[in-house]
Amino acid sequence: MDISSAGLRVLRQIAESGSFTAAAVRLGYTQSAVSRQAAALERSAGAALFERRPDGVRLTPAGLTLLRHARAILDSLAAAERDLTGAVPRSEPVRLGAFLSAGAALVPDALVRLAAAEPQITVTTSEGTTPSLIRALRAGSIDLAVLTSRPPHRPSDGESPRLHIETLMDTELAVAAPSTGDFAGRSTVHIDELADAAWIATPSSRSEPLLGVWPGLPGRPRVAHSARDWLTKLQLVARGFGVTSVPTRLAPVLPPGVSLLHVEGAPPEARRVLVARLPGCPTPAVAAVTRALAASA
Template sequence: MGFTHVSLTALRVFRAVAEQGTFTAAAASLGYTQSAVSRQIAAIERAAGAELLERRRDGVRLTPAGRIVMRRATVVLDEIDATARELSGLPTEAATVRLGWFPSAGAVLLPRALAALRRSDPDLHVVSREGGTPALVRALRAGSLDLALLASAPPFRPPDTESPPLVLRTLTERPLYLAVPATHPLARGDYVDVADLRGQRWIASISSGEDRLMGVWPGLDERPEIVHTARDWLAKLQLVAAGCGLTTVTGSLAPAVPPGVRVLPVRGGPQEQRRLLLARLPHPPSEAVTRVGAALRLAALDSYTPGATPAQE
């Protein structure tokens, strides 16, 4: 069987596996059984005459041959989707940018950038989705995202080790802050001393694909007491407002804090920096992708100075 006989179904399954990182996750996203996904992948690898996916204990990743097939498959699938829209009488989406973003970016940064784009480029269509860093990087590699907003913590390693390296642009680098209930004793000053964080109760979550706690101040010399875990950053901030504990926030999220929360710097230890990155594949970006990147950069530079309880911005 030659590659020209590969079905569109097999191409869609292959893209889903590359993007999701495992056969199981791809099957769940498509509504297929895992055996059906395995059969489609076996068929496309037979047609290619090469292994397209490297099977590893932690999932799969594209081989060099797989990256070639994925790049071409994305073009084919996008053209098929555009043809279907045109035949059904729907407008084509020539200026569509597919954007991925880490969870807290949806609270302030993303809405501000999209609102600015609606004013400056009303014909530009942005389709976005939330995800953790591993999922967003896989989607970039699979060609199903054009851009991805990523959060990065020291030591600021690249988000993956595949070749070619992703193009990473640092939009901002700002300190990490502490969100404290307005009624908490720590909220009385203009900053929190790191020594006063001993014995505090924390609201946290597990970073996707990692064992790192998010929401707990890094480097504490004790096992933190986690009283609540939540994936949603706004849920964590509401729990802080209710007096349930402390959590960390980045400067970009600070304008979204609810009433009853103070956002304060922490002193007395190493300054904890966080970077906001814009990632893409290393090929020349389209004009539409460039415009979206510029809007995200301007939104990211919209500064916020922690101190008193934030005003409703």
Template sequence: MDFSDVSLVALRVFREVAERGTFTAAASALGYTQSAVSRQIASIERAAQAQLLERRREGVRLTPAGQLVLRNAVRVLDQIDATTRELAGLPAEGGTVRLGWFPTAGAVLLPRAIGLLRRAPVTLISREGRTPTLIRSLRAGTIDLAILASVPPFRAPDAETPALMLETLAERPLRLALPAGHPLAAADSVAVEDLRGQRWIAGGSDNLLGVWPGLDERPEIAHIARDWLARLHLVAAGAGLTTVPASLDGAVPPGVRVVSVRGGPQEIRRVVLARLPGPLPESTALVADAIRAAART
């Protein structure tokens, strides 16, 4: 086993594949051909004398050997990047924290946290992503913290080791958004059976996100929009109904009434802060504290 001939390019490609989850996505992000990515991964596996990635139909998964190589590759690449910045006369990134967040967290929770950090000695860099992408990014070391949405039965987001540290920031029921002039908008809650025959504004990978879960009929989808705020503005325009996670309570536009739904299984949603185990640097701990405080607001 000899890593002395492994190039930095190969290490960067390996980290990108681990984060993106597929050779195709990594090649697109790096501007490489897929065959070039495959050659770089093969060179690392030859040096390790072990399979680092398990190829699956839905993408790749790190083997135990791959997890070990990734942890050390991230350290090496971070040290090289820090050296490059120092040689260029740029300030060190010791106070920089990289945060990933699920889509609706950017409407209320993230701005609140940033406001609380305004005078803190921290540079926060953030990006939106779906849970699988954010989990891979945590594992690859390209983000330090992730704000995730979790639904029952609240399983761990992945089965890799070491297990991620998960902290529940909030746990609240899913709610329903409907036009202020809708017949059901007069009360503070509606019965689940009254949702039959309604028109829905949905989205998501299966185009059912936004429809009340567990309806005993095939829902009528009037509009499909991936962006939650777009859905809420469509509700305000009278185009249909949609569900509202608690993280959007402070971003509901005028013309929308938000109510609870009674009857049927209780639909609880969690907001979770995820990170790799181990002590947190001071700057990362400051960001985590700000996120906790913002979630309590």
């Protein structure tokens, strides 16, 4: 089997991105170049490596097998480059991915704890949705991921081998509303009052649901503003342009002018915060980051 390191990097990026188009953008290639690399990989492997689906591209069992070896090969090549150049690592690196609100409320505190206890560990962070972070874990682009799930808390994906997952905390959703106007001085809101509200929500896709609108809201929600950035969403709320659903763990970082309202007349919306990694024994650095996240949670 004759496979280049470039082909293995394309395989890893397709697994992480979930599409040929996104992989091409991240690698700086044209989409046709990525498609040619994918076809060459399949010819060399003698098996179908990619499954084209309505929600994107997923690796077949053969593709996942090759990906597992690709991670080891690419890591070895990176280590060889360091040895040849005489670069001596001065720290223990850990690549941490986290879903959007965890980056505001959980990760910074964990990094402070880690810096005090394990100063030799260097953490780089990236944000993403839970589906995209799982793909990045599978692809070997990150070492650890903070994920979120909703009941009944099924396994994060159906791939094998199963990810190693630990629960950090359980939390509930609430509604972030302007502190002035209709919601001034209140700590609760009835679900019926939210039916006609202007919502500030994160854009959705086939695999990633609309975030920011209260789940199970009666009728079709009126989304007035669409934004992924939490600071943008909460500043729009503070200035009276709408409401958005938030995990209660964000309460300490809410900006002035925003109140947290608990929703009545509807079942509580529980969310679980998880930390995930690939199966097997973690490195001491990954284990230390996991402990810091658990302590912060």
